[in-house]
Amino acid sequence: MAATTPAQQGVDTLSIGDIREEWWWIRPAIEELLAENPTLSYIPEDVYAEVKAERAMLFIAEGAFAVTRSKIDPFSGEKTLLIWIKWSRPKKAPALFRHMEGMRQVAEATDHTWIEARTKSERYGNALARRGWELDDLVYRKPVNVGTR
DSSP states (O other): OOOOOOSOOSOOOOEEOOHHHHHHHHHHHHHHHHHHOTTOOOOHHHHHHHHHTTSEEEEEETTEEEEEEEEEOTTTOOEEEEEEEEEESSTTOOHHHHTHHHHHHHHHHTTOSEEEEOOSOHHHHHHHHHTTOOOOOOOOOOOTTSOOO
16 A cells, blocks of 8 residues: 655645654555565554654654654763654655754754664665765674575
């Protein structure tokens, strides 16, 4: 099922969303992301629960949303605002980039030292790098039940 964009069209501002009010369009968007990325292990209800429990934050803008989580480095204590989920229509629209300053301000106001985004897309990674983001690490995974070769 394809996700529909939110009702508040024409106003391109970033705001903190209420997951309960926005669920009608957020859920199908998450389902779409999960269908495109089968290695993701969560289900839409996990996202709902994390936002409702205030362990994640929903940002909304015209035709786009992002869900963020905080990570705390166990050694330095530094907080990182992780952009856990992002979705926009049209797909090529740089909605996240248009609103990065607003997300940065929220991160700063909540004592985060870093903002982090993860992607499998080299194109998206390059777009981040052009905007001053640094590549921190690469993660390779292999199932344990597959031989050592």
